[in-house]
Amino acid sequence: MAETAVTTPTVTSVARPRLSARAWVGTLLRLLVAVGIAIVFLLPVLWMLSISFKPPTEWLEYPPTLIPKEPLIGNYTFLFNPGNPEGAIAVMTGAAEPVMPAFINSLIIAPVATVFSVIIGFLAAYAVSRFRVGGNFMPFFTLTTRMFPPVAFAVPLLVYYSAVIPSVIPGLRLYDTRLGLILMYIAFTVAFALWMTKGFIDGVPRHIEEAAILDGASRWRVLFTITLPLVRGGLAATTLFIFILTWTEFLFALIFTQRYAITVPVQVSHYAGAIGRFYGPQAALGILASLPVVIAGYLIQRHLVTGFTFGLIRE
Amino acid sequence: MADPLPIIQLRNLRKEFNGTVAVAGLDLDVLEGEFLCFLGPSGCGKTTTLRMIAGLETPTAGEIYLRGQRITDLPPQQRGLGFVFQNYALFWHMTVFDNLAFGLKVRGLPPAEIEARVKEIARGLELEAVLGQRAARLDLSAMQRVAMGRTLITQPQVLLLDEPLNNFRPGLREIMRAELKRLQLNLGRTMIYVTHDQEEALTMGDRVLVMNAGRVEQLGTPREITEHPASLFVASFIGRPPMNFIPADYRIEGGRALLRHGSLTWDVTLWRQAIEAQMRNGQVIVGVGPADILPLALASHGEGEPLRTQVDLVQPLARQKILELKVDDLLLKVVVPGTFQVQAGEMLDVVMPSRALHLFDPLTEKAILLY
Numbered sequence: 170m171a172e173t174a175v176t177t178p179t180v181t182s183v184a185r186p187r188l189s190a191r192a193w194v195g196t197l198l199r200l201l202v203a204v205g206i207a208i209v210f211l212l213p214v215l216w217m218l219s220i221s222f223k224p225p226t227e228w229l230e231y232p233p234t235l236i237p238k239e240p241l242i243g244n245y246t247f248l249f250n251p252g253n254p255e256g257a258i259a260v261m262t263g264a265a266e267p268v269m270p271a272f273i274n275s276l277i278i279a280p281v282a283t284v285f286s287v288i289i290g291f292l293a294a295y296a297v298s299r300f301r302v303g304g305n306f307m308p309f310f311t312l313t314t315r316m317f318p319p320v321a322f323a324v325p326l327l328v329y330y331s332a333v334i335p336s337v338i339p340g341l342r343l344y345d346t347r348l349g350l351i352l353m354y355i356a357f358t359v360a361f362a363l364w365m366t367k368g369f370i371d372g373v374p375r376h377i378e379e380a381a382i383l384d385g386a387s388r389w390r391v392l393f394t395i396t397l398p399l400v401r402g403g404l405a406a407t408t409l410f411i412f413i414l415t416w417t418e419f420l421f422a423l424i425f426t427q428r429y430a431i432t433v434p435v436q437v438s439h440y441a442g443a444i445g446r447f448y449g450p451q452a453a454l455g456i457l458a459s460l461p462v463v464i465a466g467y468l469i470q471r472h473l474v475t476g477f478t479f480g481l482i483r484e
Numbered sequence: 485m486a487d488p489l490p491i492i493q494l495r496n497l498r499k500e501f502n503g504t505v506a507v508a509g510l511d512l513d514v515l516e517g518e519f520l521c522f523l524g525p526s527g528c529g530k531t532t533t534l535r536m537i538a539g540l541e542t543p544t545a546g547e548i549y550l551r552g553q554r555i556t557d558l559p560p561q562q563r564g565l566g567f568v569f570q571n572y573a574l575f576w577h578m579t580v581f582d583n584l585a586f587g588l589k590v591r592g593l594p595p596a597e598i599e600a601r602v603k604e605i606a607r608g609l610e611l612e613a614v615l616g617q618r619a620a621r622l623d624l625s626a627m628q629r630v631a632m633g634r635t636l637i638t639q640p641q642v643l644l645l646d647e648p649l650n651n652f653r654p655g656l657r658e659i660m661r662a663e664l665k666r667l668q669l670n671l672g673r674t675m676i677y678v679t680h681d682q683e684e685a686l687t688m689g690d691r692v693l694v695m696n697a698g699r700v701e702q703l704g705t706p707r708e709i710t711e712h713p714a715s716l717f718v719a720s721f722i723g724r725p726p727m728n729f730i731p732a733d734y735r736i737e738g739g740r741a742l743l744r745h746g747s748l749t750w751d752v753t754l755w756r757q758a759i760e761a762q763m764r765n766g767q768v769i770v771g772v773g774p775a776d777i778l779p780l781a782l783a784s785h786g787e788g789e790p791l792r793t794q795v796d797l798v799q800p801l802a803r804q805k806i807l808e809l810k811v812d813d814l815l816l817k818v819v820v821p822g823t824f825q826v827q828a829g830e831m832l833d834v835v836m837p838s839r840a841l842h843l844f845d846p847l848t849e850k851a852i853l854l855y
Binding site for chain 1: 538539540560561565566567569570571573574575576577586587590591631634635638
């Protein structure tokens with residue numbers, strides 16, 4: 170382009186390189202900002218990835234290196250087959266337990282809770298959006314359960330869930346069960362599902378539904394053949410969001426499980442705490458734990474795009 | 485033309501939204517096969533009335549009858565009426581074929597018959613080429629035709645249309661208007677057409693219902709409405725530019741009945757009885773159409789007393805000019821042929837023939853019937 174300017178020094182060609190230089194600087198600046206932001210967000214992930222391949226001697230090494238000097242996959246194999254590392258400490262913290270049961274628990278609890286939460290939230294949102302069920306403040310009131318620090322519910326729920334004094338208060342026998350966590354997760358996320366899907370349903374013009382009704386369709390038919398396909402992308406986005414919430418939930422999983430219903434986030438916490446410092450396996454499990462979310466996000470990516478552009482449905 | 489049997493009857497139909505009256509007790513007989521237009525400014529209740537007929541709004545009071553059957557509480561699915569929405573309300577996620585087939589699928593028709601009927605209606609509306617396309621990708625005119633086709637395919641008894649031409653640019657609008665009218669003539673089906681565009685209503689409607697503030701101002705043929713507006717509102721709403729209104733005193737001088745405003749005088753002896761019977765307090769509002777004020781040069785002899793005015797403004801249009809003439813404290817809008825030569829600032833003598841006057845009572849705002 171600079172060449173063009175030299176060989177044909179007309180007004181336009183003189184102006185062009187100057188403009189493109191400005192554009193070039195702009196592109197460079199944008200790129201720098203993007204890289205800067207990417208580093209801020211990605212560095213912890215890269216760090217975790219790095220540690221997950223480091224031998225114990227490098228975990229706390231100073232100065233730290235991003236690339237492991239002696240990379241190994243022992244941290245990953247340890248997760249599934251811990252053997253008997255460092256004896257008593259590992260047994261005490263739970264690090265000696267293989268991670269498969271926790272993964273299976275999480276892979277059941279999170280998806281099931283998510284699906285029910287989204288279904289219930291969607292139907293509730295439809296009722297609120299179209300029929301104003303419960304009045305104008307209903308959607309707001311559904312948020313009241315989110316207005317307290319969640320841990321405030323821990324003790325009352327614990328009373329419900331467990332047999333406090335078996336002969337007097339039998340309880341629901343949901344302590345340390347998958348069903349217990351599933352119910353809890355549905356209860357805590359359904360308000361989010363309602364609010365998110367309500368936004369998408371509100372975006373579907375009433376006239377489209379009325380047209381279907383005048384064509385003879387029942388409300389249920391309208392809901393499933395007209396409204397649902399139109400908010401499909403929104404439902405995908407909501408599903409992903411709620412799946413992330415339930416997949417990574419730690420506090421209640423920690424309080425309400427002990428042995429049988431332990432989830433991945435709880436298992437992650439077993440490797441490093443007041444005692445025990447299995448940073449390598451912990452990082453390895455962190456990487457593995459993020460995979461389902463990454464995969465789910467990738468699979469529904471196409472729907473996410475349509476979901477977010479469907480805010481622009483034509484009236 | 486039409487079998488004079490009412491297909492839809494509204495009796496004292498009323499709708500309030502949170503205490504605001506949208507439709508204030510409407511009585512109407514819609515005749516079989518007619519093209520009836522609801523005309524009025526936005527918020528006058530015309531769309532609400534249409535939606536109540538369709539069953540999309542529940543009336544606060546009153547009854548709706550379809551062929552003599554009370555349908556006030558019947559759900560919209562069971563009324564068998566077609567509705568075309570202002571913005572078409574197509575099923576954007578479906579193909580044109582699926583849009584057209586929707587009503588038939590809902591009725592559980594066999595796929596072969598659905599396909600045959602969709603193809604037939606697509607041929608009639610020139611949609612064959614786009615049957616496989618997503619509805620969201622169509623151009624406006626095709627969307628409008630899909631909306632019509634989707635409604636027509638279930639063969640509704642009455643077609644209700646809510647400003648379906650609103651989104652069209654002016655040139656296309658006239659074309660679509662003619663298309664719609666032709667379609668209605670071919671189908672011979674009753675149509676109720678809501679619009680705020682007087683030109684649309686007056687060119688398409690067999691009858692026009694003029695509404696304002698939830699009430700009926702006038703129901704009549706386009707000719708009746710333009711030539712004999714029943715109220716001040718109708719007279720001011722219809723016509724472009726609208727009618728000139730001049731408040732005038734009524735008095736008897738030497739055996740002649742006169743209306744007078746400043747230097748303007750009309751001799752209304754001929755209608756003396758009618759005026760005195762209908763006038764409330766000795767005052768009348770005189771309405772004069774912009775085409776009923778004639779420059780003296782264009783008037784035939786003896787059309788009335790010439791009146792001297794000053795030309796304040798000349799607005800040339802394609803075939804005519806709109807003049808604003810100053811007389812006393814009045815500014816009169818007058819339409820003259822485009823060939824008529826006149827400059828702003830000139831003096832111009834005009835006549836206002838008494839036979840072209842419309843008289844209104846200032847209290848009731850109703851027309852004073854002269855015959």
